[in-house]
Each structure stands twice: as C-alpha cells, then as structure tokens.
C-alpha cells in the first residue's frame with residue numbers, strides 16, 4: 233500500500249506517485265526569522281517533519297528543503313527598533329527556531345536554503361520572466377503580470393475579478409493590473425539591498441521560494457507544503473512564477489496545507505497578539521508533550537490550543553512511559569525498537585492520520601501493560617518503541633521522563649530517597665519523616681513499588 237495525500241490543487245485525496253521514486257523532493261515554507269516561533273508556526277514544522285519521516289520509510293532518498301526567510305520588512309523593523317543590524321536579528325531567531333523545533337522532535341531538513349544566499353538565482357528568474365513576457369519593470373520595481381498566466385488563481389480557486397474587487401489596498405500607480413505582484417523592489421538605506429538590472433533593491437517574498445526550490449530540488453517538485461494561510465497569495469504566486477519561468481512545466485505535483493492552531497477558536501497570530509511562544513512553553517512542558525498535542529488533531533483540521541489539551545497529552549505520555557518502564561522490569565530485559573505496527577503505518581500513510589496513529593499507540597500500550605509472557609512483552613514493547621521512533625514520541629528514557637524536570641538534581645534526590653529508605657529500614661521514623669518533608673518541600677512525590685521507593689517531580 234502506498235501513501236495517500238490530500239492535494240490542495242485538486243481538492244482530493246490522491247495516491248502519491250513521485251516523479252522519481254529514487255529521489256523524493258519536498259519543499260515547505262519555513263520561518264521569517266524576526267521573532268520567536270509561536271506554537272502555530274510549530275505546526276507546519278511538525279507536520280512536514282512527520283511527512284518526511286514517513287516518506288523515508290517508503291523511499292530511499294527524500295530531499296527536504298525548508299527555507300529561512302532572512303530578508304523581509306518585518307526583520308528590518310525588528311532591527312531598527314533594537315538599533316542593531318539585520319543579520320543580528322535573523323541569526324538570533326534562526327538559532328532559536330532550530331533549538332525550539334529540535335526540542336519538539338523536528339529533525340533538521342536536508343537543505344535549509346537562506347533567501348539572502350540566492351539573490352543571483354532570483355535575479356536570473358526575474359530575467360526569464362521578463363524575457364518571456366510574464367513580468368515588467370516599472371519605477372525600480374519588477375512586477376509579475378498575472379493576466380499573462382491563464383491558470384492564475386487555480387490553486388486558491390479565486391477568480392481574478394473577485395480578487396480585484398476584494399482588494400482594499402490602494403493600487404500602486406505603476407501596476408498594470410491591480411493583482412500584479414512584486415518580484416523586485418527598490419531599497420533605500422538602511423534597508424538591505426543588492427545590485428540588479430533594475431537598480432539597487434531586494435526581492436519580493438514569493439520569489440525566494442520559487443528560486444530556491446528550483447535550485448535545490450528541480451523545476452518540478454513532488455510535494456510543496458505550508459500553512460493554510462499561504463495558499464493565497466504566497467503559493468498562488470510561487471506557482472505562477474515557477475510555471476512561467478520554466479516554460480510551462482508544472483511546479484509542484486502535490487500541495488499540502490496544514491490548518492491553524494487557534495486560541496479561543498481564533499487563528500493564533502502575531503498580529504492578533506494571541507500567541508504562545510514555543511520557547512516559553514518549553515520551560516513549562518517537555519517537548520514531546522507539545523508535539524503530542526500538535527499531532528493529536530488531523531493536520532488539516534483546526535487545533536484549539538488549551539491547557540486541558542496539554543494536561544491530557546502529558547497524562548497520556550506519562551501512562552505510556554510508565555507501561556514501558558514496568559514492562560522492561562517485568563521482562564527483566566530492556567526493550568528495543570523493532571518494526572512499527574501495520575495499523576499504525578496504515579494510518580500515517582492515509583494522509584497523515586495522526587489521531588488514528590496515536591490511538592493505535594495507546595491501544596498497544598494497554599496490551600503491553602496487560603502482557604505477562606516475556607516474549608509478548610518484548611514484541612509489543614518493541615513495536616511501541618518503533619511506532620514512537622517514527623512519529624517522534626517515546627524517545628526519552630522512561631525513568632528520566634517519569635521523574636520529570638531536566639535531570640540536573642536527580643542524583644541529589646536519589647540520595648535523599650535512599651537515605652529515607654534506610655532510615656525506615658532501621659525503624660528511625662523521625663528521620664524518615666524529616667527526609668520526606670524535605671523531599672515534599674522540593675516538590676517530589678514518593679510512591680512505594682515492588683522495586684523500592686520511586687519518586688517523581690510533582691505534576
């Protein structure tokens with residue numbers, strides 16, 4: 233059985249047929265690095281990370297490019313407000329992005345092209361578009377002429393006339409058509425700029441993805457992804473530029489878009505001021521817990537972020553980790569990942585059905601909890617760990633996970649717990665109680681088990 237994908241282009245779920253099964257090409261629009269990523273921005277990172285992991289199970293090579301937009305007016309504004317240069321801002325927030333996404337199990341993409349490193353390719357693409365009559369220069373700008381491309385609007389299913397009627401912004405006088413969009417625009421100091429045939433300036437945002445996808449993945453790519461808000465205008469414009477610059481060759485064969493993370497049912501976004509920053513959430517919750525919440529809804533559906541959802545994910549992971557820890561001690565052997573389960577992989581192959589895949593993992597954990605024969609424990613446990621490895625969960629050591637925290641003072645707490653055990657064994661209850669109070673004050677809860685006293689940070 234192959235992979236099925238819901239294609240935004242056709243609005244249908246289709247069987248995935250790659251152009252070249254020896255090399256799958258995937259491009260996802262990455263962050264504009266002017267601030268910390270919020271948990272909404274983390275959703276496409278996690279979704280396309282999972283897609284890539286699952287493609288790698290089927291195909292020998294997956295080239296996955298996720299760009300870094302390091303030239304943008306929002307970066308300029310951030311730099312100006314702090315009085316620093318632009319690359320200070322973009323370097324700082326790219327670093328933070330990679331760390332925060334890494335903490336929620338997002339593997340680095342195979343290629344992370346930076347817009348500022350591809351200016352010559354962008355200029356060459358603009359020249360091709362001008363030469364083929366799809367773009368024109370006017371007053372230091374270069375614009376894409378949308379009425380030269382009859383398929384314009386086909387991805388977002390928008391009608392040209394509606395777009396113009398709906399445009400509330402004042403139309404710049406140098407545009408031939410209100411819907412024409414910028415490929416190149418002039419810069420003035422201190423804006424970043426490069427020399428070009430149209431004067432000193434900088435590229436439009438849409439152009440960078442078209443130029444970088446072609447440079448690293450080829451003129452036609454298998455899958456292009458991003459958040460739903462990118463369908464129009466960003467992806468519609470990428471598609472138009474790429475097809476027209478490449479003599480009519482298709483740009484992406486499959487388009488995938490994730491739904492929004494919402495807060496009180498409203499899109500989480502910086503402009504609305506209702507964002508939760510991943511960097512801050514990670515101080516309160518383990519990365520896997522945040523990943524679990526992000527995967528708990530199907531990627532095309534909205535996902536309302538709430539403290540209840542976090543608590544539920546935390547409880548579920550705690551339960552699975554406790555089952556893994558106890559199973560290993562029952563089998564007197566450590567569990568080793570084997571092969572992911574068939575129903576689990578079938579769920580992921582069906583347009584990334586993560587709710588069903590997580591339900592499979594939970595069912596498997598229950599069976600593992602009830603298993604008694606060592607061979608059953610080893611095979612069920614091996615399967616659960618393999619499922620986890622694929623989806624990016626259950627990758628921590630169960631003991632460490634269940635203790636909580638970052639592990640820095642584990643040894644000190646262990647010592648107090650052992651000392652209390654010894655005091656109890658010696659029937660020195662006053663000492664044992666004093667030690668328990670000390671542990672209480674540190675937020676540690678104790679639990680007696682056949683293997684001795686276990687402890688965990690209170691949750």
Ligand SMILES: Nc1ncnc2c1ncn2[C@@H]1O[C@H](COP(=O)(O)OP(=O)(O)OP(=O)(O)O)[C@@H](O)[C@H]1O
Pocket residue numbers: 261262263264265271272273274275276458459460461462490491492493494499500501502503
């Ligand atoms: N609330 C959200 N839920 C899911 N995906 C989102 C959400 N907000 C932004 N995205 C996606 O995050 C990715 C990174 O986008 P980018 O860095 O440009 O953020 P942004 O659009 O500036 O965020 P904001 O909308 O808060 O201004 C894009 O794929 C975008 O579609």
Ligand SMILES: [Zn+2]
Pocket residue numbers: 260261262441466470
């Ligand atoms: Zn893009």
